[in-house]
Amino acid sequence: MDGDGAVTCGRWLRRPENLSLVVLAKSSSRRRSSSSAATKSTIEIFSYDSETASLSSSPLVRSVIEEGDAVSIAAHPSGDRLFKLSGQETDMNLLSEELPSLQGVGVQKCIAFSVDGSRLATGGIDGHLRIFEWPGMRLVLDEPRAHKSFRDMDFSLDSAFLASTSTDGTARIWNASEGVPVTNLRRNSDEQIELCCFSQDGTRPFLFCTMQKGDKALTGVWDMSTWDKIGHKKLLKKPASAISTSIDGKYLALGSRDGDLSVVEVKKMEFRHYSKRLHPGTPIASLEFCPSERVVLTTSFQWGPNLTKLTVPKDWKEWQLYALLAALFLGSAILFYMFFLVSDPFWNPPGPKIKTLIPDPQTTEDVFGQLDL
Secondary structure, three states: OOOOOEEEEEEEEEOOOOOEEEEEEEEHHHOOOOOOOOOOOEEEEEEEEOOOOEEOOOOOEEEEOOOOOOOOOOOOOOOOOOOEEEEEOOEEEEEOOOOHHHOOOOOEEEEEEOOOOOEEEEEEOOOOEEEEEOOOOOEEEEEOOOOOOEEEEEEOOOOOEEEEEEOOOOEEEEEOOOOEEEEEOOOOOOEEEEEEEEOOOOOOOEEEEEEEEOOEEEEEEEEOOOOEEEEEEOOOOOOEEEEEEOOOOOEEEEEEOOOOEEEEEOOOOEEEEEEOOOOOOOOOOEEEEOOOOOEEEEEEOOOEEEEEEOOOOOOOOHHHHHHHHHHHHHHHHHHHHHHHHOOHHHHOOOOOOOOOOOOOOOOOOOOOOOOOO
């Protein structure tokens, strides 16, 4: 992959044609070329090879950012926004589309689409929260004093709630449909909430948050039905810098400020993968699971993008489940038939035999004898 420029953030793109692409934002601060285009930051899209778990050596498409660096990337569930992406993998166009509602609002630290694609939320370094309808951009919520300064945000699986965290250690829950605050997450006085991420399996409505309690890095779990804290566990030695859940909700991944990657199984909250010094000596800036495979994309300013194939048990595919059920049914039928063949005494219990009254055509004996009429 072209390494020109430091990577500030990255995300997976899910395209309608079942392609897995990766979009990366590159800063101009480490550009080596002296050309005018090369001195500016860019948004680049790369193809993903599932066989080698690697990105293409050069981008499929590149778009120049005229001013500043990309701080965060939000990908619409359809896979074509905020930048408009059109065409097939071999012929793509990346067109910048300005949003008047976001012009002149200052630096936005966080930006996220809801899971159903109907809401777009932005959180600025000035603590200003905005939630828009998408794509009409009608303002649903405009809260200038949501936080001191935004640190992180995430939408729930049903797109009903938005969780947001602040640099001062607080966290709030918002009703994304009605545009009203719901509650502040309760915490102890010595706890600082930093990052947030909702569960994604649809059966366990939890909110995961990374916390600092003194010098301990913890991961807390909140129940979405009451917004009460259930408990916490130490999953990293150093404070977390990124958090993400797999698209099926089975795994939770944490990236640390010293470049480590930890993946746990949500059901048991047990470790399933650990990569030490994946990005040596630098914080993992962005972290996301591949939509179709057990592969994690991580990025850091110093080391760029990295794709990690997780050492977790393989998942059963749908056709494999049907094949297993068919084999079990066929095996049961064969066993039943064999049991029937060798179990005559059971199926024909002992006792007096019932003789038939229908004469055997092979004999001439008159079973009724001579009749007097």
